[in-house]
Amino acid sequence: MTVTDDDFLFHPTLISQAVRDSLVPGVQIRPLRRSDYSRGVLEVYSQLSTTGNITQQKFEGNCHGLIYVYKLGICAYGGTVLERFDFLKSTKTYFTTVIEDTRSELVVACATLLVEYKFLHECGKIGHIEDVVVHDSQRGKRLGQKLIEQLQYIGRAIGCYKVILNCTVENVAFYEKCGLGKKDVQMAKYFEPRMIQVESDHNQKNYEKYQQRQGTLDLGLSPNATKSFHTMLYEAEQSLHSTLKQAPNMTTEPEEIKEST
Ligand SMILES: CC(C)(COP(=O)(O)OP(=O)(O)OC[C@H]1O[C@@H](n2cnc3c(N)ncnc32)[C@H](O)[C@@H]1OP(=O)(O)O)[C@@H](O)C(=O)NCCC(=O)NCCS
Numbered sequence: 001m002t003v004t005d006d007d008f009l010f011h012p013t014l015i016s017q018a019v020r021d022s023l024v025p026g027v028q029i030r031p032l033r034r035s036d037y038s039r040g041v042l043e044v045y046s047q048l049s050t051t052g053n054i055t056q057q058k059f060e061g062n063c064h065g066l067i068y069v070y071k072l073g074i075c076a077y078g079g080t081v082l083e084r085f086d087f088l089k090s091t092k093t094y095f096t097t098v099i100e101d102t103r104s105e106l107v108v109a110c111a112t113l114l115v116e117y118k119f120l121h122e123c124g125k126i127g128h129i130e131d132v133v134v135h136d137s138q139r140g141k142r143l144g145q146k147l148i149e150q151l152q153y154i155g156r157a158i159g160c161y162k163v164i165l166n167c168t169v170e171n172v173a174f175y176e177k178c179g180l181g182k183k184d185v186q187m188a189k190y191f192e193p194r195m196i197q198v199e200s201d202h203n204q205k206n207y208e209k210y211q212q213r214q215g216t217l218d219l220g221l222s223p224n225a226t227k228s229f230h231t232m233l234y235e236a237e238q239s240l241h242s243t244l245k246q247a248p249n250m251t252t253e254p255e256e257i258k259e260s261t
Helices: 017-021 034-039 041-045 056-060 084-091 143-157 169-177 193-214 223-246 255-259
Strands: 027-031 067-069 075-077 094-101 107-117 125-134 160-164
Touching (some): 027 143, 034 041, 041 125, 143 160, 143 169
Antiparallel strands (some): 107 125
């Protein structure tokens, strides 16, 4: 089977020759491929954190590049829903890099550089290193270090002025060996799972109401993004509705608002 550029998350020329040449024998480094679902990439990710139940369709998607401009000015890719790989590729800001065992053809390590585009620093760019994991059967062979070197290479190549990451105390020494140093502190707020469920149920109800009113309006977004989008519109309308109700001089309501109640 021929591998086309379309199979890769980003162009393979962004892989450093020096990193390629310094890998242990029997592995190769490359961009994530759409078909890596069947090469065990999720098994590797599951050694870092929970992955949940991801189907091949949800992993890959099938991109058609029509762009709709919705009435509020929000752009959305149309055609089929953009599932994760196609969505990441369409953003051009994710550089997930993997190391593959050339004999088994399985992914044995992966890491992502996510590029943040800023106004600060004269519209500068920051690279965020995320989701670094090496399969436990392959640790200690410098695969982790090579991935970090590679992500730094991409960061420099595309003009980031720094790369940053968060990690546990146990991994500080690893990243120091990769040339990074401690800076500032990490702040986090985890959302309580039960509250997420309550909010999700609430959003679902809002979305269903909105759908009843609007019919099926296909924005070509992923199901989650569509849901959030409709919820946002619905809530904006609800808020406008209650403001209008409170306004003393407002005796009639616009047609659209009436329908939403
Ligand atoms: C952390 C991890 C990515 C390291 O990958 P690896 O391929 O085993 O590490 P490398 O072989 O590239 O190690 C490079 C150097 O760092 C050292 N090192 C690796 N992990 C280390 C750790 N946790 N603490 C201290 N030093 C470590 C190695 O000993 C080696 O040092 P040396 O140059 O003196 O020999 C891997 O252990 C892993 O996947 N862990 C579980 C997931 C995880 O914690 N990911 C990081 C999320 S922030």
